[in-house]
Amino acid sequence: xxxxxxxxxxxxxxxxxxxxxxxxxxxxxxxxxxxxxxxxxxxxxxxxxxxxxxxxxxxxxxxxxxxxxxxxxxxxxxxxxxxxxxxxxxxxxxxxxxxxxxxxxxxxxxxxxxxxxxxxxxxxxxxxxxxxxxxxxxxxxxxxxxxxxxxxxxxxxxxxxxxxxxxxxxxxxxxxxxxxxxxxxxxxxxxxxxxxxxxxxxxxxxxxxxxxxxxxxxxxxxxxxxxxxxxxxxxxxxxxxxxxxxxxxxxxxxxxxxxxxxxxxxxxxxxxxxxxxxxxxxxxxxxxxxxxxxxxxxxxxxxxxxxxxxxxxxxxxxxxxxxxxxxxxxxxxxxxxxxxxxxxxxxxxxxx
Amino acid sequence: xxxxxxxxxxxxxxxxxxxxxxxxxxxxxxxxxxxxxxxxxxxxxxxxxxxxxxxxxxxxxxxxxxxxxxxxxxxxxxxxxxxxxxxxxxxxxxxxxxxxxxxxxxxxxxxxxxxxxxxxxxxxxxxxxxxxxxxxxxxxxxxxxxxxxxxxxxxxxxxxxxxxxxxxxxxxxxxxxxxxxxxxxxxxxxxxxxxxxxxxxxxxxxxxxxxxxxxxxxxxxxxxxxxxxxxxxxxxxxxxxxxxxxxxxxxxxxxxxxxxxxxxxxxxxxxxxxxxxxxxxxxxxxxxxxxxxxxxxxxxxxxxxxxxxxxxxxxxxxxxxxxxxxxxxxxxxxxxxxxxxxxxxxxxxxxxxxxxxxxxxxxxxxxxxxxxxxxxxxxxxxxxxxxxxxxxxxxxxxxxxxxxxxxxxxxxxxxxxxxxxxxxxxxxxxxxxxxxxxxxxxxxxxxxxxxxxxxxxxxxxxxxxxxxxxxxxxxxxxxxxxxxxxxxxxxxxxxxxxxxxxxxxxxxxxxxxxxxxxxxxxxxxxxxxxxxxxxxxxxxxx
Numbered sequence: 001x002x003x004x005x006x007x008x009x010x011x012x013x014x015x016x017x018x019x020x021x022x023x024x025x026x027x028x029x030x031x032x033x034x035x036x037x038x039x040x041x042x043x044x045x046x047x048x049x050x051x052x053x054x055x056x057x058x059x060x061x062x063x064x065x066x067x068x069x070x071x072x073x074x075x076x077x078x079x080x081x082x083x084x085x086x087x088x089x090x091x092x093x094x095x096x097x098x099x100x101x102x103x104x105x106x107x108x109x110x111x112x113x114x115x116x117x118x119x120x121x122x123x124x125x126x127x128x129x130x131x132x133x134x135x136x137x138x139x140x141x142x143x144x145x146x147x148x149x150x151x152x153x154x155x156x157x158x159x160x161x162x163x164x165x166x167x168x169x170x171x172x173x174x175x176x177x178x179x180x181x182x183x184x185x186x187x188x189x190x191x192x193x194x195x196x197x198x199x200x201x202x203x204x205x206x207x208x209x210x211x212x213x214x215x216x217x218x219x220x221x222x223x224x225x226x227x228x229x230x231x232x233x234x235x236x237x238x239x240x241x242x243x244x245x246x247x248x249x250x251x252x253x254x255x256x257x258x259x260x261x262x263x264x265x266x267x268x269x270x271x272x273x274x275x276x277x278x279x280x281x282x283x284x285x286x287x288x289x290x291x292x293x294x295x296x297x298x299x300x301x302x303x304x305x306x307x308x309x310x311x312x313x314x315x316x317x318x319x320x321x322x323x324x325x326x327x328x329x330x331x332x333x334x335x336x337x338x339x340x341x342x343x344x345x346x347x348x349x350x351x352x
Numbered sequence: 353x354x355x356x357x358x359x360x361x362x363x364x365x366x367x368x369x370x371x372x373x374x375x376x377x378x379x380x381x382x383x384x385x386x387x388x389x390x391x392x393x394x395x396x397x398x399x400x401x402x403x404x405x406x407x408x409x410x411x412x413x414x415x416x417x418x419x420x421x422x423x424x425x426x427x428x429x430x431x432x433x434x435x436x437x438x439x440x441x442x443x444x445x446x447x448x449x450x451x452x453x454x455x456x457x458x459x460x461x462x463x464x465x466x467x468x469x470x471x472x473x474x475x476x477x478x479x480x481x482x483x484x485x486x487x488x489x490x491x492x493x494x495x496x497x498x499x500x501x502x503x504x505x506x507x508x509x510x511x512x513x514x515x516x517x518x519x520x521x522x523x524x525x526x527x528x529x530x531x532x533x534x535x536x537x538x539x540x541x542x543x544x545x546x547x548x549x550x551x552x553x554x555x556x557x558x559x560x561x562x563x564x565x566x567x568x569x570x571x572x573x574x575x576x577x578x579x580x581x582x583x584x585x586x587x588x589x590x591x592x593x594x595x596x597x598x599x600x601x602x603x604x605x606x607x608x609x610x611x612x613x614x615x616x617x618x619x620x621x622x623x624x625x626x627x628x629x630x631x632x633x634x635x636x637x638x639x640x641x642x643x644x645x646x647x648x649x650x651x652x653x654x655x656x657x658x659x660x661x662x663x664x665x666x667x668x669x670x671x672x673x674x675x676x677x678x679x680x681x682x683x684x685x686x687x688x689x690x691x692x693x694x695x696x697x698x699x700x701x702x703x704x705x706x707x708x709x710x711x712x713x714x715x716x717x718x719x720x721x722x723x724x725x726x727x728x729x730x731x732x733x734x735x736x737x738x739x740x741x742x743x744x745x746x747x748x749x750x751x752x753x754x755x756x757x758x759x760x761x762x763x764x765x766x767x768x769x770x771x772x773x774x775x776x777x778x779x780x781x782x783x784x785x786x787x788x789x790x791x792x793x794x795x796x797x798x799x800x801x802x803x804x805x806x807x808x809x810x811x812x813x814x815x816x817x818x819x820x821x822x823x824x825x826x827x828x829x830x831x832x833x834x835x836x837x838x839x840x841x842x843x844x845x846x847x848x849x850x851x852x853x854x855x856x857x858x859x860x861x862x863x864x865x866x867x868x869x870x871x872x873x874x875x876x877x878x879x880x881x882x883x884x885x886x887x888x889x890x891x892x893x894x
Contacts, residue, residue: 089799100787115790124790142391142785144409159409161788166409185408186354198720202408203694207719208357225764233364242762246356248722251762270765295763 032291033274034298037330037344039312041079044340045072050333052094052265054113055319055343056101061118062331063104064320064341067091071106073118074332076324076343083121094136098143098160104170105146107134113148115160125163129156135263136178140185145202147188149176155190159203164268167205171198177263178221183228190193191219198234198244213241213249220263226270232278236260240280240290254290256297257282262319269323269330272346279330281318287332287344301314301330301344314338366652366676367668367697367709372410376403379702383687385435390692391784392449394435395706396423402447403459406786407691410708413786416452418445428469429474432783436491438464446480446491450783455459457492461823466522466565470529470546477531478523486523486534488549499523500549500600504536521563527572531592533626535563538581540618541577541624543592550597554618555626569646570692574670575626576644576653584644584655586670587626595621606691632668639664642685646670648692656685656699661699680710703813751760 048068055062055076069091073083082301087323090109097104097118104118113127113134132152138159139146146158155176156169172192179190186199187208195216197308199209205303213235215221230251232242240254257264257280276292285303290296303313316338322331328346360569374381380398387394392413400419405412419439427436434455435447440463446456446893468616475492478499488497519534525546532544539561543552557563561581568575575587598606598619606619617624632644632653644655647667652675657664663680665688683701690697697709718726 044376098788103790117790122792124792140408142408143788144406144411144413146787159411161406161409161411161790162415163790187357197358201358204713206713206716208354208716210722212719212722225762227763227765227767230762230764244762251760260721276764292764 013076030257031136032294032296032298035269035272035274035277035289035328036347037287037289037299037301037328039234040255040329040343040345042312042340042342043074043079043081045081045084045121045260046070046333046339046341048091048334049091049316050092050341051291051319051335052086053311053321053322053331053333054095054097054104055324055329055331056097056118057099057325058101059325059327062322062343063095063097063118064333065092065095065106066333066339069108071095071104071116073104073121074341076329079343081304083118085114085116085121085123087123087126088112090133093134096137096139096146098139099141102142103139105137105139105145105148106138107148109133111150113137113146113158115146115163121191125160127156127158127163127165128155129165129168132175138179138181140181141183144183145181145183145185145215147179149179149190152174153187153192155179155200155327157188157202169200169205171200171207172196174218177219178223180223182224183226187224188229189222189224189231191222191233193218195219195235197222197231197243209245209248211243211245213250219291220259221266223266223268227266232266233267234259234264234266234280240266240278252293252295254278254280254288254289254295256290256300257286262317263317264317265321267321267323269328271324271326272328279321279323281321282331283317285314285316285318285334285338287314287318287321312342314340314342355875365695365711366647367540367695368676368709368712369678369680369709370680371696372708373411374706374708375704376412381686381700381706382422382704383424383426383606384689384698384700384706385428385693386689386698387428387432387784388430388692388695388782389784390694392432392786393689393698394426394428394449395563395700396437396439398422400439400441400706402426402433402435404449404786406788407598413788414452415451416447418447418454419443423851424463425464425467427469427477429469430471431474431781433781434474436467436469436474437539438479440464444475444489444491446477450786455493458489458491458494458496460487460489460496466524468524469523471527476529478525480522488523488532488546497549499534499544500531500551501534501536501542501549502554502600502674503536503538503604522566524566524568524575526589531625533566533575534576535566537562539563539579539759541566541575541587541626545592545597548597552592552595552597552601552623554603555587555624556613556615556618558615564641565643565647567643569650570648574629574646574650576646578639578641578644578655582638582640583631584641584653585628586630586632586653588629590623590625590627592625595625630670630672632666632672635665639666643688645688645690647690647739648694654690654697655686655720656688656867658684660684663699663707665697665699680707868887 046066046068049066050066050067050068065071069088071085086111088108091104092108094107103115105113105115106115111130114123115125116123117215130150131271132148134148137148139284144160144161149155153172155169155171156165159166161262171190172194174193177191186202188202191197197211201208217235217237219235220235223232228290231245234240236325238259241250242252244251264281269277269279278290280288287301289299304311304315307315316334318332318334320333330344333341369825382396382398383396385394391407393407395403398485398697400421402416404414418437419441421441423437423439425438434450439442442460444458448455462484464479466480467484468478477489479485479489485498505522523534532546533543539557541555561578561579563579565578573589577585640658642656652667652669654665654667661682663683665678667676668674683703686700688699697793718724
């Protein structure tokens with residue numbers, strides 16, 4: 001991962017200050033509706049940095065994956081730690097829920113994935129086959145397939161029911177950073193450090209499209225929009241882009257956060273009547289929310305420089321963010337030394 | 353939703369070779385049917401069991417046993433939630449696909465050869481028998497009504513219509529469920545009104561050959577009749593809305609008082625409800641056909657040869673041109689079905705295996721690099737005047753940013769396309785996928801302890817039982833389990849956790865989860881790592 005840092009660092013624009021963006025839009029001619037997420041609770045328990053947090057599709061649970069080799073299941077509404085999934089021998093990089101909210105899959109640096117029963121903690125399958133760190137995973141919307149991306153530069157498609165590998169696709173020429181299924185599971189998107197994002201046909205593993213960001217910044221994340229018509233990519237030059245993948249055109253660019261080293265998660269918040277937000281973690285310890293269409297930062301959930309500073313935000317880079325499927329609730333997880341998970345809820349009243 | 357990215361011309365290219373073989377133990381498959389979207393494949397077996405494959409993973413999703421003898425025919429309900437099956441055990445069963453419960457079971461007096469479900473009411477079904485007239489069965493109240501039939505003898509003035517005792521081959525609902533097509537042994541297809549069972553029309557097929565099977569295309573606009581004169585005939589279905597409904601007596605008197613044509617509509621309807629468009633045949637070897645069916649898009653017709661010891665499928669386009677002949681192993685074909693949305697053909701051979709035919713996969717290399725184009729022939733390239741000039745890359749950047757600044761709003765939630773393969777809107781009540789229930793893995797320690805290969809099979813049953821116990825225990829002792837798993841889960845699971853005695857699960861009774869927890873992190877599960885305890889590495893095989 002580190003070899004890429006130098007490359008990506010160049011493209012970060014030092015003049016671009018997130019504070020300024022916020023201030024500008026405040027003073028700007030147009031004022032946008034803003035959410036007001038405030039801290040509800042902090043959940044501690046992981047011994048290592050939290051790299052991924054995911055709300056279950058039914059909204060009842062929160063799963064977290066950590067570098068401490070475990071995944072944990074939390075009740076996001078009470079903050080209670082319900083279960084710890086231990087079994088991997090090395091740190092985790094991602095966790096994914098199956099659509100029925102019964103199983104979770106974890107991707108680990110020990111070259112395997114595991115599928116767990118989320119509610120009994122039983123390890124159901126160990127998916128072995130990758131020849132390097134497994135970095136990302138995603139269940140298909142029907143719950144019958146799991147796709148994983150690895151540092152061995154392949155993506156693999158697994159049969160969830162019996163834990164066998166159905167297909168191995170030599171997808172990229174650099175580590176695969178992110179994989180995602182579209183809404184009906186017919187397409188898989190993958191992104192890689194090489195700066196390419198590819199779309200695959202789930203049925204036969206055929207490459208259907210390659211999207212190239214100009215100047216090839218490493219792509220750290222790819223997500224289909226909820227309707228599957230666009231792709232959101234995050235690149236390590238601190239940019240998020242929304243692509244029309246049919247036309248290979250970028251439609252929106254979101255900037256202001258800091259992301260040049262880690263693979264921060266970004267997601268869509270579609271439950272707020274005030275607007276649609278893009279939510280992304282940042283290496284400046286904050287969480288950024290942009291308006292989907294006007295591209296302005298509508299809220300920056302402030303982080304702290306260190307644990308002793310004032311405030312209640314994270315004090316390490318925020319990698320994992322997840323939006324509740326039906327409530328105005330955001331979960332976030334931070335790297336070491338913070339190692340905590342925080343739940344943020346919209347307080348309703350706009351910030352002064 | 354991937355349609356926009358697929359090559360529209362490649363999507364329905366015909367299959368070329370056997371891509372995969374589905375087999376399940378020693379059983380023999382006898383019948384098969386895809387659901388409407390092609391996500392599930394139902395297969396009926398010789399022993400009366402019904403298997404449902406997830407066609408995305410090609411893995412077995414459900415196993416049911418609705419019958420005690422061979423399942424000869426299968427039919428999906430329109431919403432995909434029910435599956436009707438007919439068997440040589442003389443019963444028709446409606447199975448709930450998701451739960452496996454029997455919604456209805458009707459016992460008849462003969463072996464069933466074909467089932468057709470009304471697409472608007474899955475309790476309304478047509479059953480055809482090996483002998484005797486087909487019946488309209490209400491699975492709701494088990495009421496059965498034999499379909500009326502008319503035999504027409506002779507031609508012209510000498511034609512006679514009677515209700516004589518010949519057998520009927522097959523009855524089929526049309527797509528709307530308002531018409532019934534009944535193929536009769538003496539070369540006629542009767543069109544009946546589904547609600548009143550009155551005659552609408554009767555179509556005579558050239559010669560007096562038997563019609564052995566019929567099939568509709570996915571839109572319900574065309575009908576294939578597989579005739580014993582080695583021809584597969586394609587009929588266009590015209591609307592029957594204005595046609596008169598006749599009773600059997602009226603039809604008989606009509607035949608008696610009018611000249612009966614040698615072929616076509618007996619009543620002389622213009623246009624006839626079934627209009628002959630074309631007929632397909634093997635002109636060289638004059639094969640007879642086991643079955644014929646339209647491809648998912650309705651642009652091709654496939655027919656499976658009836659000849660023993662050959663696995664041949666002829667594929668024509670609907671204009672009559674022979675497009676492909678698929679040759680499989682030297683085994684006869686028992687049943688065939690086209691995938692409703694893809695160019696995949698499933699056939700069952702006499703050995704009981706299911707062959708899935710697909711196109712030889714060809715990589716589209718241009719998709720890997722958007723600025724490259726795949727060339728099929730060499731040609732001399734003429735470069736542009738400025739093609740190799742050094743350009744300022746900043747200019748390119750500007751262009752891209754400009755496009756990105758496009759202020760047009762995007763909608764990330766709205767949907768505008770239906771997924772249905774047949775143009776009919778899908779509502780939320782449809783079932784296209786079965787929920788995956790992961791079977792707990794066979795715990796490694798039991799295997800290990802027994803040590804020898806032959807114990808594997810014997811231990812499976814015991815393990816399954818143990819798993820059930822373990823799960824039950826886990827539910828009861830939920831909190832304990834959390835604690836214990838927390839305690840033991842500390843990484844790395846080195847020799848210490850492996851060294852802890854792991855008795856076979858059945859002995860472990862209550863703290864089932866704990867037992868699993870202690871055993872699963874063993875290095876044996878991670879083949880990438882050395883096994884410090886020096887365990888036999890036999891278990892690593894997967």
